[in-house]
Structures are given as structure tokens and as C-alpha cells.
Amino acid sequence: xxxxxxxxxxxxxxxxxxxxxxxxxxxxxxxxxxxxxxxxxxxxxxxxxxxxxxxxxxxxxxxxxxxxxxxxxxxxxxxxxxxxxxx
Numbered sequence: 001x002x003x004x005x006x007x008x009x010x011x012x013x014x015x016x017x018x019x020x021x022x023x024x025x026x027x028x029x030x031x032x033x034x035x036x037x038x039x040x041x042x043x044x045x046x047x048x049x050x051x052x053x054x055x056x057x058x059x060x061x062x063x064x065x066x067x068x069x070x071x072x073x074x075x076x077x078x079x080x081x082x083x084x085x086x087x
Contacts, residue, residue, distance in 0.1 A: 004012055011021040017037050024031040034042050043051065 006012065006022045008022050008025055011019050013019050018040065019035040021033040021035070022030060023033045036042050
């Protein structure tokens with residue numbers, strides 16, 4: 001694991017197109033801004049793990065039951081939704 005120190009308003013760059021910026025630091029909480037292409041999903045870890053659990057359950061489900069369950073268990077937190085790509 002690479003460990004870096006950054007101050008507020010400083011960034012790190014991953015690859016050519018992902019920029020993570022320290023937006024705010026308050027006590028032991030750090031707010032990060034993440035700029036990534038729309039095709040790269042960005043989630044908080046707990047949301048990612050919930051999505052993985054849901055996907056695993058759906059893969060084991062009977063196809064008819066899966067069709068009935070679509071839309072009944074929304075997992076993504078509103079802060080993890082990305083705006084639609086510009087047309």
C-alpha cells in the first residue's frame with residue numbers, strides 16, 4: 001500500500017485520468033473529491049461491499065425470482081450516484 005501525506009486542496013493522480021483531492025480536514029475526518037471518468041465506478045467501501053453481496057445473491061437466485069426482485073432493494077447511497085454523462 002502506498003501511503004501519502006496531503007494538505008487541504010492538494011491532490012494525487014492515479015493513471016492519466018483519476019484525480020483525488022483533499023477538500024476538507026476536520027478533526028479525524030477527511031473529505032475527498034474524486035474526479036474520474038464516468039465509466040469507472042467510484043463507491044465508498046461499504047457501498048461497494050453491499051453491491052457485491054447483492055450481486056452474489058442475485059447470481060444464486062432463480063431467474064423468475066430475480067425478475068420479481070429487480071428494483072426492490074436499491075443499494076447505492078445518493079452520494080455515490082454519479083451525474084449522467086453529458087450528451
